[in-house]
Amino acid sequence: MKKVYLVxxxxxxxxxxxxxxxxxxxxxxxxxxxxxxxxxxxxxxxPGAELIYVGKQAGKHTLTQEEINQLLIKKAEEGKLVVRLKGGDPFVFGRGGEEALALRKHGIAVEVVPGVSSAIAVPALAGIPVTHRGIASSVTLVTGHLAEKKEERLDYASLKAETVVILMGVKNLPKIIEEFRKTRPPTTPVAIIEKGTLEEQRVITGTLADIIERAQEAKLKPPAITVIGEVVKLREDIA
Ligand SMILES: C[S@@+](CC[C@H](N)C(=O)[O-])C[C@H]1O[C@@H](n2cnc3c(N)ncnc32)[C@H](O)[C@@H]1O
Structure with missing residues (x-):
């Protein structure tokens, strides 16, 4: 049976x-x-493997998601060993589920090879455990992408987890932080990790009260992960 590996x-x-x-x-x-x-x-x-870039950058798409799905189907139907290589884990804000469904619809088998997600690993390598006994027993992963779309807005203020990890949140950071300020104390620690796990990694820390200014001063750029919660303080001792 023809198959695609979502790696x-x-x-x-x-x-x-x-x-x-x-x-x-x-x-x-x-x-x-x-x-x-x-x-x-x-x-x-x-040698000779075909390497095809289909990356997306905020607003700029090499191929649409539908075109990517079609490309996966086409290559699998040619009987090739196809690896769909995605950042982090394919099923964590990676649209891997959509690709898997499109492939299954065409009778193509899918094998998922989970990856180390930036949502957990980027904070970890910056010295921030996303859960910690006595400090945080719950964590929520959210996208920052839904801060502006009226029709499917995420209610950030109502999130209850002790730790919140935000992916894709650079563009909408001020809006998102404002939402969290509605329900969490201004002293809540926040860390933003840019280009985590890489040599160029930068970590900006602050609180809900001042993180927007600090991020602006630092000229924060994507990709970055924002962590909100008391676990951020552990960085002082762990990093
Ligand atoms: C489309 S999502 C994909 C997430 C991916 N599937 C995962 O599990 O890590 C892309 C977002 O992941 C985060 N991200 C991925 N790699 C990162 C890194 N090295 N440093 C900081 N953030 C990263 C950023 O928030 C970025 O906007």
């Missing part, structure tokens, strides 16, 4: 891919990869 490439540092993911990169005939996938991983592809 998580990890959070940035190429060494943070799984053994299974690496073996598939080495044996793939076609690798269809995203923007946040480390280019160093592609160096492990076998």
């Amino acid at each position: 998580g490439g990890g959070p940035g540092d190429p060494e943070l891919i799984t053994v299974k993911g690496m073996k598939l990169i080495q044996s793939a005939d076609v690798i269809i990869y995203d923007r946040l996938v480390s280019r160093k991983l592609l160096a492990y592809a076998k």
Whole structure:
């Protein structure tokens, strides 16, 4: 049966891919990869493997999601070993579920190879455990993307978890932080990690009261992860 492997490439540092993911990169005939996938991983592809970039940047799409789905179907139908390589974990804000459904609809088998998600690993490598006994026993992962779309807005203020991790939140940071200020004390610690797990990593820390100004001063750029909650303080001792 024709098959596509949906492989998580990890959070940035190429060494943070799984053994299974690496073996598939080495044996793939076609690798269809995203923007946040480390280019160093592609160096492990076998000679002659077809490497196809389909990355998306806020507002700029190389291919639409529908075109990516069609490309996956086409390559699988050619009988090739197809690896769809995605940043982090394919099923954490990665549209991996949509791709899996499109493939299954065409009778193509899908095997998911989970990846180390930036949602957990980026805070971890900045010295922030997203849960910690006695401090945070719950964590919520949210997208910052839905801050402006009226029809499907996320009610950030109503989130109850002790730790909140925000992905894709750079553009809408001021709006999102304002929402959290409605229900959480202004002293709540916040950390923003830009280009986490990579050499260029930067960490901006503050509180709900001052993080917007600090991010502006630092000229924060994507990709970045924002962590809100008391666990951020642990960084002082762990990082
Ligand atoms: C489309 S989502 C994909 C998430 C991915 N599937 C995962 O599990 O990590 C992209 C967002 O992940 C976050 N991200 C991914 N890699 C990152 C990194 N190295 N440093 C900081 N944030 C990162 C950013 O919030 C970015 O906007």
